Amino acid sequence: MSDTAAPETAETYEQFLDHVTRMTNVQNAAGILNWDQQVMMPDAGTPARSQQTAALSTVHHEMLTSDDLADYLEELEATDLGPEQQAVVREVRREHERATRVPGDLVEEISETTSNALPTWKQAKENDDFEAFAPTLEKVVELKREYAAHIDPDRDPYEVLFEDYEPYLGLDTAERVLERLRDELVPLIDEISDSDAELASPFEGTYDEGTQEELVRDALDTLGYDWDRGRLDTAPHPFSMGTQFDARVTTRFKPGDPLDALGSTIHEFGHATYTLGLPQDQYGTPLGQSRDLSVHESQSRLWENHVGRSRPFWDLFASHVDDHLGVDAAPQEFYEAANRIYPDNRIRVEADELTYHLHIILRFEIERDLVSGDLDVAEVPQVWNDKMEEYLGVRPDTDAEGCLQDIHWTHGNFGYFPTYSLGSVLAAQLFAAAEDDLDDLAGDVRAGEFDGLHAWLTENVHSHGCRYTTDDLIREATGESFTADYFLDYATEKFGDLYDL
Amino acid sequence: MSDTAAPETAETYEQFLDHVTRMTNVQNAAGILNWDQQVMMPDAGTPARSQQTAALSTVHHEMLTSDDLADYLEELEATDLGPEQQAVVREVRREHERATRVPGDLVEEISETTSNALPTWKQAKENDDFEAFAPTLEKVVELKREYAAHIDPDRDPYEVLFEDYEPYLGLDTAERVLERLRDELVPLIDEISDSDAELASPFEGTYDEGTQEELVRDALDTLGYDWDRGRLDTAPHPFSMGTQFDARVTTRFKPGDPLDALGSTIHEFGHATYTLGLPQDQYGTPLGQSRDLSVHESQSRLWENHVGRSRPFWDLFASHVDDHLGVDAAPQEFYEAANRIYPDNRIRVEADELTYHLHIILRFEIERDLVSGDLDVAEVPQVWNDKMEEYLGVRPDTDAEGCLQDIHWTHGNFGYFPTYSLGSVLAAQLFAAAEDDLDDLAGDVRAGEFDGLHAWLTENVHSHGCRYTTDDLIREATGESFTADYFLDYATEKFGDLYDL
Structure with missing residues (x-):
């Protein structure tokens, strides 16, 4: 005041x-x-x-x-x-x-329809029967279009829905970034597919849950998780939850793939770290709450990809893996294993750091056209498969592993997906800014010194809560508007190097 | 309708x-x-x-x-x-x-005063300085008297407060029962003190938490806890929490005293069993909610004392203790260990099945007189010590282990304490009625068959929720009004036998 x-x-x-x-x-x-x-x-x-x-x-x-x-x-x-x-x-x-x-009746109808959509989608996926799901999807699209019209009848309904998740970035900015991503990642992934480079795979056999848990707890210790204000548990779908007083991490364990638990844990740690960096004296007000989904995802992806999948991190952490799992490999081998690209993978949730974005972009393009009315629900399987072929060079054999693979459309969360990619792109921009501001960030990571990075993120991102709109926050933190430059530079350099491009 | x-x-x-x-x-x-x-x-x-x-x-x-x-x-x-x-x-x-x-301002003032009372009480207890606590206690008494006057200015304020916890039993009934308890238990405990009987103590040394946890989980299995609708965890002060869909138990472990964890677990199991027996189709309404504190406590005490401290239970469970803890003793030895009376113990929370009631009655008498104005706060230490001497034959050396021992008065929960004793008394009445109705309850317990008892309690107590007032519920279940007869018969017979009286 x-x-x-x-x-x-x-x-x-x-x-x-x-x-x-x-x-x-x-x-x-x-x-x-x-x-x-x-x-x-x-x-x-x-x-x-x-x-x-x-x-x-x-x-x-x-x-x-x-x-x-x-x-x-x-x-x-x-x-x-x-x-x-x-x-x-x-x-x-x-x-x-x-x-x-939005009238209460409509909110209720959406809630009921999407609840009932869940078993219909499950059944349809099980029977590989898109037609059984189509009327439900049509209904959900229609209701969400109605929802958007109540909020603003004069604007593109998808834009309105997108702003439920990302109010201050602008759909035009998002589209520009995603198009650039698509245009540059498709040829990069193509090159990787054609590369003869053989990346190391040091993990063999299976690792029990207790041992994997020790490993990820060690990772949280190493990265500086504040255990006094958090805890680690397991959940079928890892997530993080909490406030600046108590921000918890969950993870899951796959017997044959300890990097999955490690990556998930570091990802959720990134989310929790954002939450823990919010000002305690503003608890309960927007100044004590995190900015929207893209910014939140930038924090998880920054730690997951720019720290956890970096060569300096593996210089630091390779011996920890050996200690816990008895896998004696060179840092470069773990680094390669953590960065393997699988263009032939059809499933988003198992995607690697690059193909991930094309799964997102494909779904973004389809849902945007569904909501605008440019695409009929009946056409979705065909378009899905065509885009998979165009972007990733693989065509799903069934709709079950194609357009029915994900639960998300049953929730009606149109506009949510792009924030995953936007967050990753923002992570690269923020990490580059931190590298500029800090003396030797790579050296710090190699030495297990994360205080500087934590302080930088807290000062430039976390401590502001919702004080700035997203674009202002990005400009304050990095000196620039939101851009895909840093992500694309990072991706080209890192994977060019790994795959001898 | x-x-x-x-x-x-x-x-x-x-x-x-x-x-x-x-x-x-x-x-x-x-x-x-x-x-x-x-x-x-x-x-x-x-x-x-x-x-x-x-x-x-x-x-x-x-x-x-x-x-x-x-x-x-x-x-x-x-x-x-x-x-x-x-x-x-x-x-x-x-x-x-x-x-x-009750005006909102008063509720808030009580809440603030009792919050602030906590550190004051802690400090006073640490310094054995009742005078430092006295003004706070006076304030709490005064506020609660005011609170009662808002609810009903024409009635005894303690009666009004008591009805916050036990609305349908009547303070006069409660007082009659508690007086009878006092009058008959004091001489019984006296006799026990004078007895030469030596009760067995088969436990020696310490038992680690993991092993004790296995034991109490086995006990919950044995008694028929529905794990699909519950879970067991540890908490500093054991409690149970939940609904008919999910009623959880907590316990704690003392290295040298596995019977403490066992008793606490069975006690909380009794509470949870009540909750789980409430009708699911009435969830959210009073018909799907438990009756008040005395009835709830009757369920925990029934399982804790009438099952868990019974000779038939130890016929069943002695070998389990041997299996988990490696304590090879006869059922009678465990039975004796679980029923030892410590009249010289000054601390309520560590009290045995009999002296427990005198700790409660003493506090009940004091708080009733404080609220009515018949007793000044300054006189509390003297009265406390006199009553301890009169009822249990021991005089606390300090106020810290006398009237300052418990946290409860700092909460201002006057009227809450007597429900502990009333619940135990009711447990005996209900157990006797179940014994009457079931063919061979002792035989069932010995055989680990608890379905009959569960069904009896569900039918006669749990399934009614709050449909009946407490006195009606008791009459419906037992054919009689609330009475101390069964408890006193049970106590006299059991401890007469154990202590050769």
Whole structure:
């Protein structure tokens, strides 16, 4: 608040902040319930847990759309606020608008339809029967288009949906970045496919869960996870959850592939580190909350790829793997194993650092055209397979491993996928900026010194919470607008070198 | 609802039930947060967790005191409802009244005062300095008296407070039972003190946590814990938490005393079993919620004392202890070890099955007189020590191990303590009724057949939820009003036998 703000403004702002903080706390409580459900809860607990989660979601929605909040916002927007207060009001206004514009009935219908879509999709995938899923997908697309029209009838509905996940980057920017990625990665992956380079694979046989857990705990120690404010558990789909006071990591173990657990763990560590770097004294307000999905993903991918898949990291960590798993290999061998590219892989969730983006881009292009109406649901399998062939040179044999592979469209989360790629691209840009600012980041990683990188990320990204919009945050941190340059340079150099291109 | 209920009544009842169910779900969500805090959360998470818990509590309070709910209640009370609906309305009305009558400011002041009382009490206990704690205790008593006056200015404030924990048993009944307990247990314990009987102590040395955990998991298997709807973890103060879909048990391990973990686990198992026996199709309504503290405690004590401390149980379980801990002793030896009486023990939480009640009664008498104004805070240490001497024949050397020993008064939970004893007394009455109804309960226990007892408890206690008031529930289950007869018979016979009285 500016120094001259009237006392009644100060009081309104306090009441507003109380309301906002309570809302955040209800949402964070739901986060704990979700963590518990995925990590601790016996399966039979589901019926009660679904009701508990729904109740918190209803309560949160009521608080977000309440007349009180509308009044606070209106009053505060008419007064002279300082920049931090303005940011808080901006963020809450945005959420409030989205929530109030969409009728409750529609929200409920979307929720019901997507819940019911889940078993239909499962069955269709099992029977490799896209037609059985098509009417459901059509319905979901239609409902989400309706949803977007309520928020803004005058804009491209996909753009509106995208902004649910990434409000401040602009779909045009996202498209430009993704197109460049596609145009440059397809030939790079082609070259890799044609390369005769043989990358090392030092892992043989299987490794039990206990041993793998020791390894990933060691990795978390090494990278500087704050155990006093977190914990590690297992979950079928690894995720991270929490607040700046308690940000937890989950992982999973595949007997034959310890790099999977290591990569997942470091990825979730990156997410948790962002959360732990948010200012504690702003807990509950947007200034104490993380920016949107792309920025969050930039933090996980930075640690996963730019640290965990780097040669300096393996100089440091090779001996740890030997200690825990008894795999005595050179750093270069682990480095190669962690960076192997599989262009013939059809499954997104198992994709490597490069082909991953083409899985995302393919799905992005299809969902964008579905929502805009340029593509019919019936055409999806054909388009999917054509694009797989065009981008990755492989054609799925079935729709089950083609357009039915992922659960995501059943949730109706159109606009969510691109943030995965955008986050990776941003990771490269941020890491390059950190390299510029720090004396010898590669040397630090090799020496297991991560304090400098943590401090840089906290200062330039985490500590701001939602104070800046995403584009401002990127410019403040790196001196430039969002760009794919750094990611493409990084990818070309690293994989050019590994595959003798 | 009666068959002739008007459609608008049916609709109001549905809306009312929606509201009530949502309220329960918010409360149950808070239960998960509490479980997580005690079992999983890193300590540094406390500041955020406190805010999350407070937010849910505020939301719950707003829903409970809302005008909507008041309107539903009024409308439904004026219509012709069936007995189950009447019970639901009765329970919600009761909670609604209590919540609306007490001003929010007072609730907040109590919450703040008791929060701040905690460190004051800790410090006072550490320094054995009752005078440092006295002003705080005075303040807490005063605030709780004020609280009671808001609920009902015309009744004994202690009675009003007692009904927060036990609304349907009547303080006069409770007092009668507790007085009889005191009058008969004091001479019985005296006799035990004078007895020359030497009870066996088959445990020597220490047992590691892993081994003890195997033992208590075996006990839960043996007694029929439904692992599909629960889990076992450790917590500093064992408790149980959950719903009919997911009721969890916690325990703790003391290296030298495996019977402590066993007893705690069976106790919490009893609580969880009650919760798991509540009807699933009534989840979220009072018909799917447990009756009050005494009834809950009757379930934990029934399993802990009447099963777990019985000779038939040890006929069954002695070999299990040998299997896990390598303690090869006769059933009678374990039975004796589990039933040892320590009249010279000054600490309630370590008390045995008999002296336990005198610790409770002593505190009950003091807190009742404090609240009524018949006793000054300054007199508490003297009265405490006198009563200890009178009831147990020991006089604490310090206030730290006397009236400052327990945390509970700092919480202001006056009226809570007696439910511990009342629950134990009720356990005996229920167990006797089950013995009457079942062919050979002792034989079943010896054979590890617990299905009959589970079915009896579910049918007579659990499945009713809050349909009956406590006295009706007891009469329905046992054919009699609440009475201390069974407990005293049981205690006299069992300990008479063990101590050759």
